[in-house]
Amino acid sequence: MTMTSQRPQRVKTRRAAQPVAVPADRVGIKTLLFKIVLLAILDAFAVIAIFMAVAKDSPLIAGALALVTLLVNVVYLKRGWLPAKYLVPGTIFLLLFQVFVIIYTGYIAFTNYGSGHNSDKDDAIMSLQQTNLNRVPDSSGYPVRVVEGADGLQLLVEIDGQPALGDSDDPLTPITADEASSLSILQFGQLLERQQELAELAVPVSDDPAEGMLRTQDGATAYPYTSSLKYDKAQDTMTDTTTGVVYRDIGTGAYTAEDGSELMPGWAVNVGMDNFTKALTDSSMRGSLIQVTTWTFAFAFISVASTFFLGLFLAIVFNDMRMKGRKIYRVLSILPYAFPAFLGGLVWAGMLNQDFGFINQTLFGGAAIPWLTDPWLAKLSVLWVNLWLGFPYMFLVCTGALQSIPNELSEAATIDGARPFQIFRLIKLPLLLVSVAPLLISSFAFNFNNFNIIYMLTNGGPRIQDSDLGVGSTDILISMVYKVAFEGANRDYGLASAFSIIIFVIVAIIAVISFKQTKALEDLN
Structure with a gap:
């Protein structure tokens, strides 16, 4: 028997083409041209702004604009630096719309900028000569x-x-x-x-x-x-x-005669701590400031407490699986949250009108109840309308927080003999506060500066008769600042900025203390 040896046949296989690595920063010619055109437009606007700043004798602003423009060009023309390409726009907008606003407000607080002092000295001299x-x-x-x-x-x-x-x-x-x-x-x-x-x-x-x-x-x-x-x-x-x-x-920012009379308009000058001293020690303002500050704290605390407890109550009720139609009730409960606050204030202002409002005419048989003109009833009206607008938010937050608590905890407590109220007070409420406490702090800060509801519902009224600031019984600090800055014959932007700094410090202190308490609550749990 003869055996023939066979050579193994070679199978020719085509090697798969390997993908060629393309650098991530390589762009097409069209994209490059588009980027250059956008940078050219940005540079053109920046050059105009720099020349305007130089003409206004503002070398610091001109230097900042030049530095930012140079940074943007370097970042977007340099290959790589992908994170910087995303971070630079956000950083610029943050500096422009938040940091700059805070710094400028602080600067204005140390000047007499306002009615009669809203320009520089050269403009004031020209205006005086042209108006006489x-x-x-x-x-x-x-x-x-x-x-x-x-x-x-x-x-x-x-x-x-x-x-x-x-x-x-x-x-x-x-x-x-x-x-x-x-x-x-x-x-x-x-x-x-x-x-x-x-x-x-x-x-x-x-x-x-x-x-x-x-x-x-x-x-x-x-x-x-x-x-x-x-x-x-x-x-x-x-x-x-x-x-x-x-x-x-x-x-003092104005040409003044020996008898103290001044020529107006004047110009803005640095007055140091005068605005803060005036805000805190001036007898004509101190009474109004104390009254407004007291009401601001009361309004913020009562608003947060009332909206939280009402929202929590509804969340507990609608979270019960035995309740029929709870989905419909939930939808109805969050409708006020979808209503714009400023529009809600206007609607309620009409409904609470003393003479032809729906509340008096329909619910109270035509009684002339001064909801918005009596000091105490006006405060009650503001709190009620703010409760109507604010409880849906707390309802949604508490519903989500309650649903995140494991049912095993309640079942274990029930087996141990705990009653429903004990389960809620000793188990659910502490766990609920851990997640809700930061939102309560932010809600307090929001209501502390809740300008919309005050301005649209009562415009701060009824007015306090002996107030030199023109504030009313329902004015809070932020609405008082608005009146100082934008209402009346004498608009004092410097004093309003000083009040704004004071409000910022108060809210910051309360926030720091509250977050420390929240941290302690988390450690306890």
Whole structure:
């Protein structure tokens, strides 16, 4: 028997193509061009902002803008650095909308910025000279024509045969005859329709305010006006040429005479701790501040406690499996949470109206109950409406917290002979507070600054008669700050910022203490 040896046949296999590793930071040409275009637009805006900051004599802001712009360009043009590409935008927005706001508020708190002190010194000097104009006696008029400019009315003046054009912001500038002929001249009927604008139009003769301005009443002839206040740059004084009274800069942000009278507007200056001293020690404010602060704490504590216990009660009731229709009740219970707070305040303000509100007319048979005009009833109304708006949030939170507690704990306690209330008080409530306590702290901070419900429902009223701050019985600290800053004849942004810093410190202290107690509760459990 012959055996033939066979050679093993080689099977040719095609090697699978291995994927080529592409660097993660390699981008296509279109993506690169798109990125360069976006950076170019950003850089253009940044350059404009830097020049504006330099023009406003703000080198610190200009330097910060330049540094941030350089950082953004380096991060997005550099290969790699993927985490930085995501972190830089968020960090910039955080610095811009939170850190900067806090720092700027702190800066304003140390100034007299407010009504009459809302610009710098140069603007105040120009404004004083422009608002105290008197016609030059026996002065001759200049033939003028009123022109429709890009930013409003302009005057086209003929001075010694030379046409010149100017408006309230730009002084008279010589132009050519061809340029003058191409302007849009207003006719008599158009001037009558814009008589108010024409009466307010005052065109500076030159860059020097002391040379006066031209004003016209009929749109045909303009007369020179000069300021009754003469500014002496060397002495830094302002002299009233009609009375001879000299006003000096004494460091209070306004030119002040020897008798204490001031020229307004002034300018913003640093006043140190004056705003804080005024807020805490001024007898005209101390009473209102104490009353508002007391009510703010009471409002925040009662709001948190009432919404929490009502929400917890409903969560316990609707968490019982034996209750029929509990899904429907849950949906109905969270409806107020979907209602905007400011709109809810307006609706309830109408329902609680003393004369035609639904509450008085329907539920109380037409009784004229002053829900919003009596100090104590107004406070009760605010607490009730805030309870209606706030309990759904606590209901949802407590429902989730209760459902996360294992049923074995309740079953074991029941076997040991514990009653339902004991199970709740000794087992469920401590475990519930561990998870809910941080939310209660945040709810307190929210209600401490709950501006919407106060402003929309009562606007802080009824007003306290002897209050110099214009606050009312239901005003809390944040609504008082709003009134100091934005309502009334004298708007004091510096004082309002000082109040804001005080509120921030109070809330921060309460939050720190509360979180320490929460940590102790966690350790105990």
